[in-house]
Amino acid sequence: MKKHSRKQNRWFLFAVICAALILVVSCNLTQTEEAPRATLSGPPTSADSVDVTDPLQEGARRAEAARAQWTDRLPALRGSLAEPVAAPQVVEVPEQTTVDQVVIQFAADATAEQRNEYIASIGGQVSEQIDALNTVIVEVPATNIDQPLPENPIVEQSEPDYFITALEAAAISVPSSDPRYAEQWSLEVIGAPEAWSELPADAAT
CATH class of the missing domain: 3.30.70.80 (Peptidase S8 propeptide/proteinase inhibitor I9)
Structure with a gap:
């Protein structure tokens, strides 16, 4: 009878130890999973607000960078084209x-x-x-x-x-109604201001 009682006690003790180990491991796993969630659920930063993996956003970003690069080169060209043009004439x-x-x-x-x-x-x-x-x-x-x-x-x-x-002809200064006239260098090449000077005063240029 004593042998049977001791054997039961051993099995009971073994079951308690196993249950305790399972509980400890389960708690550790739960804490490990919650830590990344807490990090991800924190306040959004400027880096988190832009998804660089989005093809549309990445394409828009590159297009804006290219536009800014060429826009930086336009002021000098605008200044030279905005001035009155002195056209030489052969007489x-x-x-x-x-x-x-x-x-x-x-x-x-x-x-x-x-x-x-x-x-x-x-x-x-x-x-x-x-x-x-x-x-x-x-x-x-x-x-x-x-x-x-x-x-x-x-x-x-x-x-x-x-x-x-x-x-040397007099400088030709013809106002244009196009707000982006200074960016259109081809108009100077084809002599558009000289042609505009022959138009009526109320004609659109």
Whole structure:
């Protein structure tokens, strides 16, 4: 009877110890699981508010960065385009010539001897020769510069040696109704302000 009682006590003690161990392990596991939850449930920070793994947010962030990079380069361009544009103009001045010179184009079949005879007849001296065009530039006395050259079958055409000069035009300042006009550099390239200056005052630009 005593042996049976001792055996029961041992099994009871073993069961109590196992139950205690299970309880301790269970408590430890519960605390381990609750710790990360407490960390995640804390107050949100600026880093937590942006989900960098979201493709849409990441794409928007990159687009904004690229836009900011190019926007930083625009102030200098805006400043240069916003100023009035001075457009050079080429104006032909026929009443002015170079110093006592005429341009003579000979016929293709004119010989060198015929050319020299004609140039000598007008009292001229060749200063430049353009073989590809059968043309010579001839210096002549000032008294002959305003007189028509003698007609000759070997001469196709002749004229005083006119020149053209670039005159500085007044600055063109045309207000534009486009608030982003300064960013549109192509308008300056195609000469839009000069075209606008020809429009009526009430026309939209």
